[in-house]
Amino acid sequence: MNSMKFNSYPKVNLFLLIGKLNRKSNLHKIKSIFVLVKDNIYDEITIKISNNNFDSINYYDQQLKKVKIENCIFVKALKILREEKVINQEVFFDIDILKRIPLSSGVGAGSSNVACLFKFLLKLGKLDLNKKIKKIILKVGSDVMFFVKEYEIAKVWNFGEKVKKIKTNKEIKIKLLFNNIKCETKKVFQYFDINHKKNIKNSYLKQFLYFKINRNDLFKNDLELSSFEVYNELLIELKKLKNKYDKKIYLSGSGGTFFLIED
Numbered sequence: 001m002n003s004m005k006f007n008s009y010p011k012v013n014l015f016l017l018i019g020k021l022n023r024k025s026n027l028h029k030i031k032s033i034f035v036l037v038k039d040n041i042y043d044e045i046t047i048k049i050s051n052n053n054f055d056s057i058n059y060y061d062q063q064l065k066k067v068k069i070e071n072c073i074f075v076k077a078l079k080i081l082r083e084e085k086v087i088n089q090e091v092f093f094d095i096d097i098l099k100r101i102p103l104s105s106g107v108g109a110g111s112s113n114v115a116c117l118f119k120f121l122l123k124l125g126k127l128d129l130n131k132k133i134k135k136i137i138l139k140v141g142s143d144v145m146f147f148v149k150e151y152e153i154a155k156v157w158n159f160g161e162k163v164k165k166i167k168t169n170k171e172i173k174i175k176l177l178f179n180n181i182k183c184e185t186k187k188v189f190q191y192f193d194i195n196h197k198k199n200i201k202n203s204y205l206k207q208f209l210y211f212k213i214n215r216n217d218l219f220k221n222d223l224e225l226s227s228f229e230v231y232n233e234l235l236i237e238l239k240k241l242k243n244k245y246d247k248k249i250y251l252s253g254s255g256g257t258f259f260l261i262e263d
Contacts, residue, residue, distance in 0.1 A: 003048035004123065006116040008097075010037050010107035011146065012174055012252040012259050014153075018222040021193060027142055027159045028189060033166070034146045035153045037174050037259075043109060044098040045116040049091065056094045067099060073114045077140045084136055086127055093117075104182040105257045108143045115147030122148075134161055173262040177249070179237050181256035183227060188254035192226040219250060227255040 011034050019029030050056060057074045059067040074095055081087045095117070101109040118137060121127045129148070137144045142160030151165045153172065228234050234255055241249045247260045 002124070003046065004120050006045040006047070006119065008043040008045050008101075008109070008112045008116055008147075010041065010101050010105075010109055010112060010176065011035060011143070012037060012107060012176070012250075012257075013221065014172075014219050014250075016221045016223060016253060018189075018192065018197070022159070025159065029158055030142075030156065030160060032156045033153065034143075034151075034156050034163075035172055035174060036147075036151065037107070037176060038152075039174075039176070041100055041176060043101050043113055045113055046094075046096045047117060047120045048094050050094045052092060052094075053090070055092050057097075058095070059097045059099055061099055064098075067103075069103075073110045073141065074117060077114050077117055080136055080139055084132070086133070086136065087121070102178050105178055106183055106185070106253055106255050107176065107257050108147070111141040111143035112147045114140060115144050118144070118148050119150075137161065175260050175262050177241055177258040177260065179256060179258070181231060181233050181237060183231050183234070183255035185254045188223055188226050188230055191230050192223055195229070196222075196226055221251060221253070223254045224251050227251060231255060 013032050014035055015031075015033040017031040019031070021028050055075075055078060057072060059069050061067050074097075078087075078093070082089055097113055099109075101107065101112075103109075118127075118133075122129070127133050134145065137148060138159060138161045143156075145161050145163050146154060146156055149163050149165070151163065153166045153168065155164045155166060156162065228238075228251075234251070237256075238249060238251075238258065241258055241260075245260055249258050249260055251258055
């Protein structure tokens, strides 16, 4: 079977500590808790081996109109896989992405999408999760490994390639609160490094090591303040959400999507 369909779900960070920047990779070390949000908002990815001698990668909106995507992550992944001789230079792919998750919403949709390519190749037996493939996945994106693993909730650390499943009997129901605020992750990290990195201490390291799902009063996001200062409109949106919902509202990662935890 050379054609497969995947549901591509978003994720949120319940907890995010930012560590040192690696100048060579331009990645920050992190310690985070990722939760896969499996509700009715997900992208649909269809992948098959192409009969043509080129890749066909098409994005569609919910009205099935084509959407133009800048810096397509699938193009990046396939380029690396071919350069590393993981896939044959003469093998090409037809990839269709039906987008339901808003673009640039900061919930890992691009990483979730491209993880489907790796899952496709894994199921076909074209690769396995050896050290080389894990390095390639990290080159594609720091969140991708979490989506490849398909864990519901996990501790994610180092540069994102270290992923450990969290076993729990407690179901976490998360409601995503999308908006039209597009936050550029790179810009938030740069602002954080200049203005707030020196003030961050590992005071929450213990909470990461012994994370308790039922202690959401201990949720921590090192990027929250930087995101609010770079994108002031986030504070306006947060105020609106607090007026609408009688619950604690959280910012996932560098923004701009907020979320709450339902009872």
